[in-house]
Amino acid sequence: MTSNDSITWFLACRMEDVPANGGVCVKYRDEQIALFHFARRGEWYASQNLCPHRQQMALSRGMIGSEGSEPKVACPFHKKTFSLVDGHCMNGEECAIKVYPVKVEDGSVFIGVSTCEEEVYG
Amino acid sequence: MKVIVVGNGMVSYKFCEKLRKRLGPEECGITVYGEEQRPAYDRVHLSEYFSGKSADDLLMAPASWYTEQGIRLVTGALVTGIDRVNKKIVTHKGTTDAYDILVLATGSAAFVPPIPGVDKQGVFVYRTIEDLELMTDYAKKAKKGAVIGGGLLGLEAAKAMLDLGITDTRVIEFAPRLMPRQIDDAGSRMLQSKLEELGLRIHTSTSTAEIFGEPAMKGLRFTDGTELEADMLVISAGIRPRDELAVAAGLEVGPRGGIVVDERLQTTDTSIYAIGECALYKGMIYGLVAPGYEMAEVVVSGLTEGLGTKVFQGFDMSTKLKLIGVDVASFGDPFAEGAGCRTVVFEHSAKGVYKRINISSDGKYLLGGILVGDAESYNILLQTCKNKIVLPPDPEDVILGSRGGQGDGGAGVSGLPDEALICSCEGISKGEICQAVSAGCETVDSIKQCTKAGTGCGGCLPMVKDLMVHTMKAQGKYVRNVLCEHFGYSRQELFDLVKLQGLKTYDEVLDQLGTGDGCEVCKPAVSSILASLWNEMILQKNNDTSQDSNDRFLANIQKGGTYSVVPRIPGGEITPEKLIVIGQVAKKYNLYTKITGGQRIDLFGAHLNDLPAIWEELIAAGFESGHAYGKALRTVKSCVGSTWCRFGLMDSVSFAIRVEERYRGLRAPHKIKSAVSGCIRECAEAQSKDFGIIATEKGWNLYVCGNGGSKPQHALLLATDLDSETCIRYIDRFLMFYISTADPLTRTATWLNKMEGGIDYLRNVVVNDSLGMAEQWELDMQRLVDNYACEWKAAVTDPEIRKRFTHFVNAPQEKDPSVKFEPMREQKKVADWK
Numbered sequence: 001m002t003s004n005d006s007i008t009w010f011l012a013c014r015m016e017d018v019p020a021n022g023g024v025c026v027k028y029r030d031e032q033i034a035l036f037h038f039a040r041r042g043e044w045y046a047s048q049n050l051c052p053h054r055q056q057m058a059l060s061r062g063m064i065g066s067e068g069s070e071p072k073v074a075c076p077f078h079k080k081t082f083s084l085v086d087g088h089c090m091n092g093e094e095c096a097i098k099v100y101p102v103k104v105e106d107g108s109v110f111i112g113v114s115t116c117e118e119e120v121y122g
Numbered sequence: 123m124k125v126i127v128v129g130n131g132m133v134s135y136k137f138c139e140k141l142r143k144r145l146g147p148e149e150c151g152i153t154v155y156g157e158e159q160r161p162a163y164d165r166v167h168l169s170e171y172f173s174g175k176s177a178d179d180l181l182m183a184p185a186s187w188y189t190e191q192g193i194r195l196v197t198g199a200l201v202t203g204i205d206r207v208n209k210k211i212v213t214h215k216g217t218t219d220a221y222d223i224l225v226l227a228t229g230s231a232a233f234v235p236p237i238p239g240v241d242k243q244g245v246f247v248y249r250t251i252e253d254l255e256l257m258t259d260y261a262k263k264a265k266k267g268a269v270i271g272g273g274l275l276g277l278e279a280a281k282a283m284l285d286l287g288i289t290d291t292r293v294i295e296f297a298p299r300l301m302p303r304q305i306d307d308a309g310s311r312m313l314q315s316k317l318e319e320l321g322l323r324i325h326t327s328t329s330t331a332e333i334f335g336e337p338a339m340k341g342l343r344f345t346d347g348t349e350l351e352a353d354m355l356v357i358s359a360g361i362r363p364r365d366e367l368a369v370a371a372g373l374e375v376g377p378r379g380g381i382v383v384d385e386r387l388q389t390t391d392t393s394i395y396a397i398g399e400c401a402l403y404k405g406m407i408y409g410l411v412a413p414g415y416e417m418a419e420v421v422v423s424g425l426t427e428g429l430g431t432k433v434f435q436g437f438d439m440s441t442k443l444k445l446i447g448v449d450v451a452s453f454g455d456p457f458a459e460g461a462g463c464r465t466v467v468f469e470h471s472a473k474g475v476y477k478r479i480n481i482s483s484d485g486k487y488l489l490g491g492i493l494v495g496d497a498e499s500y501n502i503l504l505q506t507c508k509n510k511i512v513l514p515p516d517p518e519d520v521i522l523g524s525r526g527g528q529g530d531g532g533a534g535v536s537g538l539p540d541e542a543l544i545c546s547c548e549g550i551s552k553g554e555i556c557q558a559v560s561a562g563c564e565t566v567d568s569i570k571q572c573t574k575a576g577t578g579c580g581g582c583l584p585m586v587k588d589l590m591v592h593t594m595k596a597q598g599k600y601v602r603n604v605l606c607e608h609f610g611y612s613r614q615e616l617f618d619l620v621k622l623q624g625l626k627t628y629d630e631v632l633d634q635l636g637t638g639d640g641c642e643v644c645k646p647a648v649s650s651i652l653a654s655l656w657n658e659m660i661l662q663k664n665n666d667t668s669q670d671s672n673d674r675f676l677a678n679i680q681k682g683g684t685y686s687v688v689p690r691i692p693g694g695e696i697t698p699e700k701l702i703v704i705g706q707v708a709k710k711y712n713l714y715t716k717i718t719g720g721q722r723i724d725l726f727g728a729h730l731n732d733l734p735a736i737w738e739e740l741i742a743a744g745f746e747s748g749h750a751y752g753k754a755l756r757t758v759k760s761c762v763g764s765t766w767c768r769f770g771l772m773d774s775v776s777f778a779i780r781v782e783e784r785y786r787g788l789r790a791p792h793k794i795k796s797a798v799s800g801c802i803r804e805c806a807e808a809q810s811k812d813f814g815i816i817a818t819e820k821g822w823n824l825y826v827c828g829n830g831g832s833k834p835q836h837a838l839l840l841a842t843d844l845d846s847e848t849c850i851r852y853i854d855r856f857l858m859f860y861i862s863t864a865d866p867l868t869r870t871a872t873w874l875n876k877m878e879g880g881i882d883y884l885r886n887v888v889v890n891d892s893l894g895m896a897e898q899w900e901l902d903m904q905r906l907v908d909n910y911a912c913e914w915k916a917a918v919t920d921p922e923i924r925k926r927f928t929h930f931v932n933a934p935q936e937k938d939p940s941v942k943f944e945p946m947r948e949q950k951k952v953a954d955w956k
Binding site: 012013017018019020021022023024025026027032035038040041056057058061062063064065066067068069071072074076077079081091 | 645646672
């Protein structure tokens with residue numbers, strides 16, 4: 001992850017727009033970002049919405065959960081699961097997803113994007 | 123050491139993988155030359171290219187794998203010469219490359235018999251992805267097809283032609299039977315009749331004299347003077363080892379081709395090895411992938427552990443495959459005859475099943491056999507044969523199944539010796555798998571990762587799982603059948619606990635009975651339990667995010683991320699007015715429409731945002747949810763019954779509607795299908811359903827625990843000649859018993875297969891009330907029936923729920939811009955997987 005000063009935070013939505021323990025899809029310019037609220041642990045995560053397995057815009061509609069303590073999301077198509085901490089695929093596949101930092105201020109949810117995409121997570 | 127591999131097929135890939143595992147890039151340089159542009163791909167599953175797999179899906183490993191492994195891969199390069207004195211190879215571009223060890227894995231090419239006209243347009247071979255691409259293009263304008271060769275590859279090629287839309291396809295075989303190397307005449311006749319049912323026409327004992335037409339072929343003329351019209355022909359008459367490089371280099375080759383090797387796979391030059399289909403060992407070419415892998419192993423072991431540590435001793439050529447949906451297998455000596463041998467044959471022509479086993483004359487050992495139409499017992503028969511396991515006193519039981527009605531007593535995997543080869547693709551024995559389990563691999567996935575067993579064709583996976591359970595039990599480990607890491611209970615235990623404690627939401631269940639955040643396994647399982655117990659609207663009380671993704675949006679997600687919509691059409695009966703409404707809705711929202719197998723209409727390609735509006739219109743016309751997205755009752759199919767049909771004994775449509783309306787929305791461990799037939803002609807196919815009802819002169823016969831799908835199973839007769847009320851009560855009991863005891867995602871057939879005592883026990887429970895649960899179950903079911911409400915109606919009228927049907931949370935009006943459609947036959951389809 002790059003240092004904070006190269007990250008731009010954009011307003012994604014209000015907290016209550018995201019279902020507890022589920023996800024929504026956020027539009028940012030021409031991109032689709034999946035945003036997840038782990039209400040049980042009070043944590044927020046964001047990743048690319050595209051599942052790299054079959055290139056489907058679907059991760060925001062997937063079920064979230066944990067393996068050990070690691071938060072993850074399962075793609076609705078073929079149940080490939082990805083870590084929301086570093087984006088690696090947890091079924092031993094080669095593909096990985098990009099993850100983004102999230103912060104909540106006064107009930108508003110912000111997602112951090114880097115001006116230089118590749119630096120966020122490669 | 124520097125190793126050069128010529129050829130980049132499956133065996134070449136496997137050789138590189140095995141060698142690199144033992145020697146790193148510093149110890150051993152590896153360079154691979156392949157003449158095709160693509161890196162190695164899976165030729166065994168080549169025909170899947172036609173059923174939608176892309177060339178990339180078939181890759182053994184992408185080019186990047188070679189880079190990561192420090193292997194130099196040169197594609198599109200033909201090696202044209204070997205300078206054995208200076209130990210160098212020369213490519214067609216004139217570049218040279220020096221080697222210490224040269225491995226020829228050049229494979230084979232299609233053998234094209236010298237028939238006049240084989241060079242005409244429209245004549246193809248079936249060997250590489252390029253061949254398939256050429257065929258695909260040409261097939262667009264072809265109507266009649268033919269395949270020369272009725273062997274394994276020929277039938278695969280015929281399947282490919284059918285997949286390409288050439289429904290009039292003939293197979294021409296020179297020998298008197300199909301697959302002459304694998305099966306006997308009777309087996310071939312059975313296979314032929316099965317294939318003909320599927321639309322292929324087969325000419326055996328037929329040889330082709332010429333291919334006519336100019337410049338494109340128009341047909342074949344046979345040696346008996348008859349002709350066959352065809353505008354496309356695939357020749358699949360066998361393989362020819364690619365030995366031209368070896369010939370040019372002066373290495374010894376066989377009279378009919380093939381590079382001669384010894385048991386160490388060395389050619390007549392000790393620095394040069396040959397492996398795979400180009401190698402000729404003791405006069406034989408091994409045209410399957412498993413022996414090729416074994417050869418790769420022998421050479422790698424020779425290079426790393428010393429020559430001769432392992433030797434190639436020939437290979438068992440037993441095979442099992444699915445040809446156009448028909449199982450065919452042969453093992454051991456399939457044709458054994460004579461004094462030392464007795465043969466047992468079982469033939470059931472109506473079912474298209476032929477089984478033959480050859481037994482030693484003392485009745486003790488299995489020598490080999492043939493299976494056509496049903497090859498489920500192949501794995502265990504092969505093991506029995508290879509490991510010389512003593513047969514039971516009635517050897518026919520091994521193909522007929524024990525007829526005592528009490529299952530096979532679990533002989534199965536435990537009787538096998540440690541050296542029994544379980545995964546023949548990767549050469550993994552029972553001992554290696556059991557060892558991996560003992561070392562801590564206690565899931566099938568971890569066994570796959572650790573031993574590679576089951577990573578080839580996957581046919582051995584059921585045995586791998588049985589071995590795992592068996593080994594864990596043998597170690598005194600209680601194989602606890604728990605849901606996942608978040609719940610230390612089986613589904614049945616959890617069902618009872620949730621019921622007892624009256625829990626209503628996933629969060630409550632996780633708080634009271636589980637740990638962590640849950641996952642994609644326990645969330646749908648618990649949600650299903652909650653729905654089966656209370657039948658409340660599944661998207662309320664924050665339960666929406668614990669539903670499986672389809673349930674969460676009350677629709678089936680399809681390729682491309684749109685959804686399909688299936689309104690309930692009970693019993694398949696629908697008025698013209700309702701048909702018109704479906705048509706209007708489909709038109710308005712631009713949906714692809716198709717009749718389903720369950721007598722309903724499926725509307726595809728709906729954007730998430732459009733779902734509530736679509737349903738609002740359907741509900742206004744009197745439709746309700748069909749629950750096609752849920753593990754729930756799907757449809758109750760019916761034939762037309764006594765109201766119209768001159769054979770009908772009972773009004774099957776009315777009864778189907780009654781049954782469907784009683785159980786609609788009922789959620790269960792897996793989907794439930796049903797059907798009602800008005801007479802024994804069984805037009806509704808009730809015997810392939812979870813519960814099926816067939817009218818008799820005296821009432822209804824009730825069948826249970828059947829299913830279609832990948833492993834079809836006929837339903838078994840539970841009770842006969844029932845009046846309608848009794849029939850419903852038995853179904854209530856049966857379904858509640860299933861719902862309260864089955865594992866997650868277990869269909870009724872699998873549930874019954876695992877039940878001790880089988881159908882006799884189930885009958886005792888349901889009909890004779892041996893557990894004393896009948897009254898309770900009937901009450902439970904009645905409560906669920908009374909609680910039913912259409913969940914789509916609830917969804918569209920609840921603004922909070924309705925709000926969730928948007929793609930972008932911050933742009934609710936916009937639909938997913940990545941969805942792309944293409945036109946097809948006056949409708950549309952979604953763009954293909956990437």
